[in-house]
Amino acid sequence: MALGGFTMATKQQRQGTRRALRGHVAVWGLSILFVALVFHVAGYATPGDATEFIIPTPLEIEVIGRRFHWEVHYPGADGVLGTDDDRYGDGEVHIPLDAEARIRLRSEDYVYSFSLPHLGLREIAVPEMDFFLEFSAEKAGTFELRGDQLCGFAHPDLLGRLIVGSREAYAAAMARLREE
Numbered sequence: 001m002a003l004g005g006f007t008m009a010t011k012q013q014r015q016g017t018r019r020a021l022r023g024h025v026a027v028w029g030l031s032i033l034f035v036a037l038v039f040h041v042a043g044y045a046t047p048g049d050a051t052e053f054i055i056p057t058p059l060e061i062e063v064i065g066r067r068f069h070w071e072v073h074y075p076g077a078d079g080v081l082g083t084d085d086d087r088y089g090d091g092e093v094h095i096p097l098d099a100e101a102r103i104r105l106r107s108e109d110y111v112y113s114f115s116l117p118h119l120g121l122r123e124i125a126v127p128e129m130d131f132f133l134e135f136s137a138e139k140a141g142t143f144e145l146r147g148d149q150l151c152g153f154a155h156p157d158l159l160g161r162l163i164v165g166s167r168e169a170y171a172a173a174m175a176r177l178r179e180e
Contacts, residue, residue: 053171054079058100058134061093065105065112065125069157070147074174087177091160093145095137096170103133113148116162137164 053076060081062073072093076085095101105114107125115122116133123131147158163173 053077053174055096055099055167055170056080058102059095060102060104061095062104062106063093063114063125065107065114065147065158066109068110068155070114070145070160074177076174087174089177091145091157093160093162094170094173095162095164096167097137097140097164099170100136101134105131105133112158113146115146116143117146118143118162140164140166 056075056079060075062081064071064073070091072089072091073081074087074089074094075081076083076087078085093103103114105112105123105125106129107127109127111127112125113122114125114133116135119135121133121135123133125131141164143162143164145160145162147160148155165173
């Protein structure tokens, strides 16, 4: 009898614990849904939402020459460059079609040249100085991005691409890039 009472009490305790656990899981699940709904209604981008990137005018992108390659910094979902949600990539510059772009060129180690031959644009990147290229992306496509480190040797990682596409394609590219 005592053994049966002990078994019965233990079984009741386990059922109570399970009910309490289910209740906590339900509360957390509802809390997460509520927060997601608030973000959606307030207009904030959620991490998996590729179409919620603000595209400012002009779209400012920072391209940094570092160790013989181009590192590209984009504004994140807030549309502001230099904040915690910025996106980072290498060698490819993505621009939405019909957007005004402003590329800030910098270098962390050497003097580089940066050119977009199809637009007839060329500029240099110098350590501790900022240079700018401004243009409108009026034609969709993938275009050559040329770069040189002015030492006279070829560096294939300084060759890249300018990719001009729809706003949706730009947002999808931003969603694929890494945050730092």
